[in-house]
Amino acid sequence: MYRIGMGYDIHKLEDNRDLIIGGIKIPYEKGLLGHSDADVLIHAIIDGMFGALALGDIGTHFPDTDNEYKDVSSILLLKRALQLIQDEGYTINNIDCNIIAQEPKMKPHISKMREKLAKELMIDVNLISIKAKTNEKMDAVGEKRAIEAHAVVMLRKEI
Numbered sequence: 001m002y003r004i005g006m007g008y009d010i011h012k013l014e015d016n017r018d019l020i021i022g023g024i025k026i027p028y029e030k031g032l033l034g035h036s037d038a039d040v041l042i043h044a045i046i047d048g049m050f051g052a053l054a055l056g057d058i059g060t061h062f063p064d065t066d067n068e069y070k071d072v073s074s075i076l077l078l079k080r081a082l083q084l085i086q087d088e089g090y091t092i093n094n095i096d097c098n099i100i101a102q103e104p105k106m107k108p109h110i111s112k113m114r115e116k117l118a119k120e121l122m123i124d125v126n127l128i129s130i131k132a133k134t135n136e137k138m139d140a141v142g143e144k145r146a147i148e149a150h151a152v153v154m155l156r157k158e159i
């Protein structure tokens with residue numbers, strides 16, 4: 001049995017914040033703003049996982065009004081989302097993602113992100129694809145005011 005889900009997220013780039021994407025700290029003059037560490041890629045993946053099983057979305061499970069999640073590492077949320085899908089009898093078949101960022105270059109960090117996510121999700125690195133694009137200087141993302149991410153997550157249940 002296969003189930004597919006899609007996830008999307010966007011966060012503003014601001015001064016005095018770390019830039020954390022895919023669980024990796026990326027050197028840059030700004031970082032993403034959010035209640036948690038604002039890891040836009042992990043948030044998109046989590047929504048894809050929940051979406052695949054029609055379990056609602058990240059905000060339903062981890063409300064940003066809840067102080068428990070203030071400045072929390074999104075890796076922790078990812079682990080909890082993994083537990084939820086495992087409780088339903090599913091494992092991750094594969095994940096494909098896009099990061100849309102005008103700056104900085106993601107390419108030098110993508111293999112580290114894949115390894116980190118594979119380790120945390122306890123799957124082979126070849127099951128996680130991460131791609132990057134600019135927004136051709138258009139709109140908020142292209143004007144370096146935000147970074148967005150999209151993810152498609154395929155889950156599998158052995159029956």
Ligand code: CDP
Pocket residue numbers: 100101102103104105106107108132133134135136
């Ligand atoms: O050439 P095309 O318009 O399809 O893509 P682009 O947005 O100009 O990005 C070219 C390449 O740069 C991408 O295929 C990525 O490998 C890389 N890239 C990156 O590493 N980090 C970004 N923030 C954006 C693009």
Ligand code: ZN
Pocket residue numbers: 009010011034038039040043
């Ligand atoms: Zn987010």
